[in-house]
Amino acid sequence: MAREITQKRKIVNTLVAWTIGFLIFFPILWTVLTSFKTEAQAISDPPVFLFFDWTLENYAIVQERSDYARFLWNSVIIAVGSTVLGTIISVPAAWSMAFVPSKKTKDILLWMLSTKMLPAVGVLYPIYLIFIELGLLDTKVGLVAVMTLINLPIIVWMLYTYFREIPGEILEAARMDGATLRDEIIHVLTPMAIPGIASTVLLNIILAWNEAFWTLNLTAAKAAPLTAFIASYSSPEGLFYAKLSAASTMAIAPILILGWFSQKQLVRGLTFGAVK
Amino acid sequence: MGQIQLNQVTKSFGNVNVIPPLDLTIEDGEFCVFVGPSGCGKSTLLRLIAGLEDVTSGTISIDDNDATEIPPAKRGLAMVFQSYALYPHMSVKKNIAFPLRMAKMDQAEQERRIEAAAKALNLTDYLDRRPGQLSGGQRQRVAIGRAIVREPSAFLFDEPLSNLDAALRVGMRLEISELHERLKTTMIYVTHDQVEAMTMADKIVVLRAGVIEQVGSPLELYHRPQNTFVAGFIGSPKMNLIEGKEAAKHKAHTIGIRPEHITVSAKRVKGAWPGVVGVSEHLGSDTIFHVHDTGLADVITVRSDGEVSYRHGDRIYLVPRMDVLHKFDANGQRIA
Amino acid sequence: MATQHSRSAARLMMAPAVILLLGWMLVPLIMTLYFSFKKYLPLRGGDLGWVGFDNYARFVSSSSFWPSVQATLLIVGGVLLITLVLGVLLALLLDQPMWGQGVVRILFIAPFFIMPTVSALVWKNMFMDPVNGLFAHLWKAFGAQPVEWLSEASLPSIILIISWRWLPFATLILLTAIQSLDSEQLEAAEMDGASPLARFGHIILPHLSRAITVVLLIQTIFLLSVFAEIFVTTQGSFGTRTLTYLIYQRVLESQNVGLGSAGGVFAIILANIVAIFLMRIVGKNLDA
Incomplete structure (x- = not known):
């Protein structure tokens, strides 16, 4: 009984903590992702998250x-x-x-x-x-x-x-x-x-x-x-x-x-x- | 050689005088134990001899050479610390080799000495391990190994067994005594445990508040304590100290009688002290009774044969052996 | 362990660090004091003589002084409040059993390693830009008018940017402190019938008090001299001109060294008041 509650709590903890962690980390992630986009994709509306043409040209430039x-x-x-x-x-x-x-x-x-x-x-x-x-x-x-x-x-x-x-x-x-x-x-x-x-x-x-x-x-x-x-x-x-x-x-x-x-x-x- | 002489040595920390002028000679080859309650200055005294602290005044000479101003490393002494103080980042072998390396001894001689020390201390199989992988007893042996390879003129031990459990402590005590028998080198050993002092020492120095209360062989201290402090400190269970009327009968301020010098009787005997049995501790070979309501002291401790059996609350009579009574004056000093 | 020999060696070995820091502290400090009593305009005539406390009076009576003090206090206070409250909550969360705690910790701490100029630029352009920023997209997605963050809500925006950098610091220090709490204490309290809230109030929070003070004071020191975040974003406009930034502008932009130095003396005094508190607490911990 007690163990079951603990297990459930652990799942909730994990979900909440990972969500908050992701939000806190997001600006960094977003920066890194954007660095692989073309300039057009970087300001596209709506923004693209993962499905864009990955490119290294920005780094070269x-x-x-x-x-x-x-x-x-x-x-x-x-x-x-x-x-x-x-x-x-x-x-x-x-x-x-x-x-x-x-x-x-x-x-x-x-x-x-x-x-x-x-x-x-x-x-x-x-x-x-x-x-x-x-x-x-x-x-x-x-x-x-x-x-x-x-x-x-x-x-x-x-x-x-x-x-x-x-x-x-x-x-x-x-x-x-x-x-x-x-x-x-x-x-x-x-x-x-x-x-x-x-x-x-x-x-x-x-x-x-x-x-x-x-x-x-x-x-x-x-x-x-x-x-x-x-x-x-x-x-x-x-x-x-x-x-x-x-x-x-x-x-x-x-x-x-x-x-x-x-x-x-x-x-x-x-x-x-x-x-x- | 290793004769150590302290001459009018004092030590103060700021305004606090830890050791008043003190004279002491430790003969070559002697096993000398400094014993006393914590804070009595015994460790400070050892560190003064080691050179880890400066004396405030007075001189320390080793083999008739003034060593007062000589730095610790040059005094030819080796020390075993309470915490063992092994170098955690070095293997056992490197730990033992360290003083030799510092002395820039040649490689072959280093090897020979390390091997000999490791063999003597049963460390041969552990030479490549780190201190962290060893048991307490093994670490202790490494610390001793590091001391003996230097072939010092004297060994200094600072409460070396206090971090070991009771069983190991007895074993290491024997090993250190054995080592002393074999090397015949001067050893100075600091402890607060009077059992260690009694079992190991050739000479015991009892200290209190920096002052030497008595110096002597274990049996001298046991049989003829010079004052009530030594009387109470040496021997376990402690000597019973009785003041008042009973002491006055013997023309003393205080009389002392050891627990083993009292016999217990169920019947009234002439000159016996009546009392009521409190807690009894059965050790098998002996039984120790804590006797109350004697009118002499809070508790009189009695050691009797393991066969003797009284229960809590039994009325008994205590018969002291008058021939081994210790008498002290009002200042706590021994009378005759 | 102290013999005469080792004590003199110790003094010798401490000397380089002490002398360097003494010079680093005294020389500029004395120069700042010197300039603060002068009319000194490097580009417009240079040293124009002694003026007594004129610069101090002018600095305090200028219309920008009190707003800058206010902005400084708002930024420091706002960031402290956010980082401490959220920090305690997040630390409690991270202390719970969960999967992948190590990874979550890494995600949490990351912002602290980001260069302030980078974080300010990223926030300013990629999140707070009223046209292309993510927030603008988000607002539009809900049919709202995008906000001109750095001009319409400049102070909260700056506070957000700075808090993002310091929250991880607060969280990790508080987490370390929570983890050092003896779990038997909490179990004993549970046996004594304390509710989770009571356990938090009576056991966890008092245990955290030292860590909270440390976070509070260390952050205050750093926050009082926040510079890059403002330099890169608003350049001190829209009510975000802090005392630090005001002095910076007086010295480098208007090239009025005397006035700026007087301001610098104020800033030094302010920092020292805070420092005295910090020293007390750190000093106590030294003994413990």
């Missing part, structure tokens, strides 16, 4: 016209570069905070997080001036630097929460076993924290990839990443749904896959370990 590859390359350099740099700076800092905590550790961590909350727009002009002064405007180096600084607090925090789960006794054992500080971090801490480091890296690549304030305001032609590439499609005259969709699909596909891969860690990381 987008690549050809907008030099998609260059924007993609910029995005990859900026996202990966800033994340790698940030991680290299953060691992030692997080080690210190997790394993040699002092009374000030908590304050330092909270302060680091608070820098994340400075509204970017409030300091846009000074950064702009500094960039002009240093010749960093519209350069990948400049954007990597800004992204590193923006994401540094998050990387430190995430690594800190992961490191704290590693028992200090293991590092002490390594010390007793004759490991130097360098050995300790390279041979013991880092391999043990690989899952945590991996999800930190993934999350930060995603955040840097999607960051749209600094990338839009500090780049022009040379160093512009995909956020700017897509934003250029917002002018009405350049608007073709199928091509827009193809461009959008190309901009989001890499990160969507990466995101799905790391979704569990991502949620935990973003709550700074406050929700497990």
Whole structure:
């Protein structure tokens, strides 16, 4: 009896959840579908859902016209570069905070997080001036630097929460076993924290990839990443749904896959370990 | 060699003084157990010896060399941690090899030592496994293996058996004792379990609030506890401590009598203490009676032969063996 | 685990991160403060001298200030309300036994990975366009007049676009929290005669309180500086000019750096008020 009710409820749950999931996912699905239509089909009335002549020409055109590859390359350099740099700076800092905590550790961590909350727009002009002064405007180096600084607090925090789960006794054992500080971090801490480091890296690549304030305001032609590439499609005259969709699909596909891969860690990381 | 000497060692965390000035010598080859209730500073003391904590003042010397400022790895000591602290990403073999690798020992010698350790600890079949695939007892043996390959001048054990279940604990206790017999290396062992202390130690150091209450062999501590704390801590069931009129009769503030030094009688005997039987614990070989209404203390614990049988509420008489009575003064110190 | 040696090593290893962030925080902050007390028009004469609190007064008294504060609050409040209410409901749903939970989770989380510029463009053109958008088709199918979403209902449209991106985040955090609830607690409550609603109110909701606060505060931080969604869709027109966007326009479009900097100081103060609350809560969780 009880089991039968459960079974029925399970069916209802499944149906409701899948329906809502489909609705939430629909804009993405629709974009991907439209990217395979011709421009005429993309705006046909009534809209066509699946039964159209699938074509890849939009992708070819987008690549050809907008030099998609260059924007993609910029995005990859900026996202990966800033994340790698940030991680290299953060691992030692997080080690210190997790394993040699002092009374000030908590304050330092909270302060680091608070820098994340400075509204970017409030300091846009000074950064702009500094960039002009240093010749960093519209350069990948400049954007990597800004992204590193923006994401540094998050990387430190995430690594800190992961490191704290590693028992200090293991590092002490390594010390007793004759490991130097360098050995300790390279041979013991880092391999043990690989899952945590991996999800930190993934999350930060995603955040840097999607960051749209600094990338839009500090780049022009040379160093512009995909956020700017897509934003250029917002002018009405350049608007073709199928091509827009193809461009959008190309901009989001890499990160969507990466995101799905790391979704569990991502949620935990973003709550700074406050929700497990 | 492995003689360890603590000289006026103190340790404070901020304003909290955990260990007041303390002197202690552990002789080469000795099995020395630090025992005491939790928070007594025994683990801190071990970590000071290991070098994982700095002493606030005083010196620690190992084989007559001042080791106070030497980092942990260079002290020639090996440590087995409570949580075993195995490296989860390395195989058993790599775990055991780690200290040798850090010492940049040559490959052939590494192999030889690992093989010998694995054989001694019955780990030969598990060398390629990860720690996560091992049972608690096996992990414990890997931790010991990692310590012995270094051939240290002393082993430090920090409550190594507390994560094992009761049956395994007895087995590992014997294995560690066996190991000590074989290696004849100094071992310092921290535990809160007085049974472990009694069964394993050559020398027991009883600690309370960072202060050494007594140092001695297990039987010395059992037969001649220097104060009421040691009297109550060593021995199971606990020694009965009696104050008041009965103690005054013996010109003491407190008298102590161990449960096994009291016999039970159903009939009134001269000098016997009357009482009422409460809960009795039948262990088979022995029976432990908790006796109430004696007018001496809340409960008097008595250990008697397993054959003796009284029921809850029975009126009985307790006959103490006066020749093994312990007497303490008002400060809890032993009298004569 | 702390010996003198390891403590000094720790300080050394923390230094690069601390110094970099300190510079990143202080240098622009001081420059913004400096500019906010100046009449500074880079394209029309540059530095025209000190003006005291003039810029602050002008920024606050300008006709766009209060509407921008209002728009900011409406957007932040609206998105928070939608994501939290729907988030709790969806999290409860996802916690139920069902087939293909993993796949559903993937569908749910997807919007969070979408670039804000992409999501804004897709919504603007392919859904909200009054001629070719899907909504227009849908409205026509029911015989209704298509809505000019981004001008007639601009704020709700922006809120919808932003909520779509943040709902998955809220849902997944709340789901994680619900899953950490000890099922024996719920069974005990059931044995004690609590109805499903009572179980939700007395056990699940209190258990979620920490997660809800975390969602609330993290989202607030990000939402206060929402930029791309507005930049790509309305460019701040039709009542969607938030404080962030207003400052952006002052600085980059009208090239009035002094005025914009004064606005920036306001935005920093606003963010710090929120930040103090967040710090308190995160700080507490650090101890736990």
